[in-house]
Structure formats: structure tokens, C-alpha cells
Amino acid sequence: MRTFRTIAELREVLAPIRPRSTVGLVPTMGALHEGHVALLRAARRTCDVVVASLFVNPAQFGDPADLSTYPRDETRDARMATDAGVDHLFVPTVDEMYPAGYATWIEVEGPARGLEGDFRPGHFRGVATVCAKLFTIVRPHVAFFGQKDAQQVAVVKRLARDLNLDVDIRVLPTVRDADGLALSSRNAHLSREERRRALAIPRALEAGLTAHRAGRDPIAAARAALGDLDPDYVAVADFDSRPTLAIAARIGSTRLIDNVPLDETATGAERLAPAMNTPTMGGDPT
Ligand code: AMP
DSSP states (O other): OEEEOSHHHHHHHHHHHGGGSOEEEEEEOSSOOHHHHHHHHHHHHHOSEEEEEEOOOGGGOSOHHHHHHSOOOHHHHHHHHHHTTOSEEEOOOHHHHSOTTOOOOOOOOGGGSSTHHHHSTTHHHHHHHHHHHHHHHHOOSEEEEEGGGHHHHHHHHHHHHHTTOOOEEEEEOOOBOTTSOBOOGGGGGOOHHHHHHHTHHHHHHHHHHHHHHTTSOHHHHHHHHHTTOOEEEEEEEEETTEEEEEEEEEETTEEEEEEEETTOOHHHHHTTSGGGOOTTOOOOOO
């Protein structure tokens, strides 16, 4: 695996490859875990050349403390990326992506409105801008994203469609820890007690899904199962035309998001049950 820090060097290597090979891109902010690895492996299975990016994108952070404490470990990430079969690792600096005088931002409306868009103003502007830049730099045929960030998927799909970016967006199921908690780089911030409290989130999603299947209100059921956890929101949204039960909640100073599509098959629903889902469980792109 080769590591690239400049756009020019990466482009030089990719230019002759692209016409004869399928290029897959997995954009990440690093602090890789098995959720990211599932995306990398899917890219490895389906593409000739796999590019992964590690870039903690300041433009998508509203809270300076969240940005400064975001976990970073490039050495470990590079090892995991190599093991997952990544060919090219793109690790640009902030200056490389946003040089002095940078002034162009992409504002997606529609799917970026509401939920995360309300609680994190400017977040999706940063996400859309960095994804558009990465798509322009790498020009992948396929880009891989996680269902874990369901609203982000809807935003990126709309971005690609509206700007005719000619990239196929594939979505992989959420990878969970053995106890049901969705893997997230931010889980590293949770104390043991906070982690125990965070388990109310997958439990609430499961309760909501069960209620929905029985013809009852998923939001009421999920709220009841959250117990004393005070969420930013519990909502059913149409993300990319998929009805999805989504929850965001703060546990101490850590904000977590998770969701479950309500049109999941029975097999999909079982993914929320702790015993059924280990971090090694991947899944095929949908
Ligand atoms: P991040 O590094 O948090 O920006 O995430 C990079 C990509 O990994 C995004 O497409 C996320 O949706 C995806 N991702 C993060 N956590 C998980 C997870 N637990 N399961 C599957 N994909 C994930």
C-alpha cells in the first residue's frame, strides 16, 4: 500500500489506471474500526483498485472540542488499511484540501434538512464539500458508505445525482459490537458506565422496529426503551426513500447516532440483537 499526502501525486498514479480498472473509494476520518473495514473489504471484493482516504474534515465539525479530541492514529489506520487490501491511502493535510483563499462550498438542501442538519448546522455542507472534492480528486467509479450515517448517505447520493458526478454510491450495513452498540470512532470516548448507558440506543431501535412490525408507533416504543437517556431526536425519516428509525443522543460529552431501516428483512433486524452481530460481520453492498 502506498500513502499519498498530495492531490497531485495521487492523481498522477490514478490517471493511467482509471481507463482500464474499476476504482473504488472509501472516504473515512480515520480511527478505523471494523465498520470501516467492512467498507474496505467490500471495495476490495468489487473493485480493481481500492483508494481509502483518512481526513478529519474540519469543515464538518461545528464543535471545536469535538474536532480537537477526535481520535487519530495514522500508524494503526495504515496497518488496518493494508490488512484490508487497500492499494492507495490518501492522507491529505487540511492545507492540501483547503488552501489559503479556499472559498467554495456545496450546500445540499432536501435530505440535508432536519435531524443532523438541525443539530449540527453546517455539518452536511462540510460533508458534501469534502465528498465532492474527494470524488473530483480520485474520480472513483464506486464509493462506499455506511448505513450507520443514514442521512449522510442520502445527502451524498443526492449530491452525486444533482451534480452528475458519475459515481456509484454503495451502502453497507451498520457493523455493531457484540453488545449491539454500533461501532463508531467516538465510542473510544465512552467510559465503561457511559458505554453501558449507550446500549439503550440499539435497544430502543430494536423496540421501535418490533413495534413497527406489529403495526404500532416505532417512535413511542423507541422513546420508552431509551429510559433516562434524553435524545436529541427519535424520528422516522425517509432517507433515500427508505423509511428509517433514527436516534441521536448525548452520553456525557459524546454524541452518538444510530438507525435502523424499517423496511429491513427479518434477517436484517436480527443484526440489532447482540448475539447475532459480531464486529467481523460485514455484508454485501446494497
Ligand atoms: P467516518 O470515519 O466516521 O467518517 O466514517 C467513514 C465511513 O464509515 C462512513 O461512510 C460511515 O458511515 C462508515 N461507518 C462508520 N461506522 C460504521 C459502522 N459501525 N458500520 C458501517 N459503516 C460505518
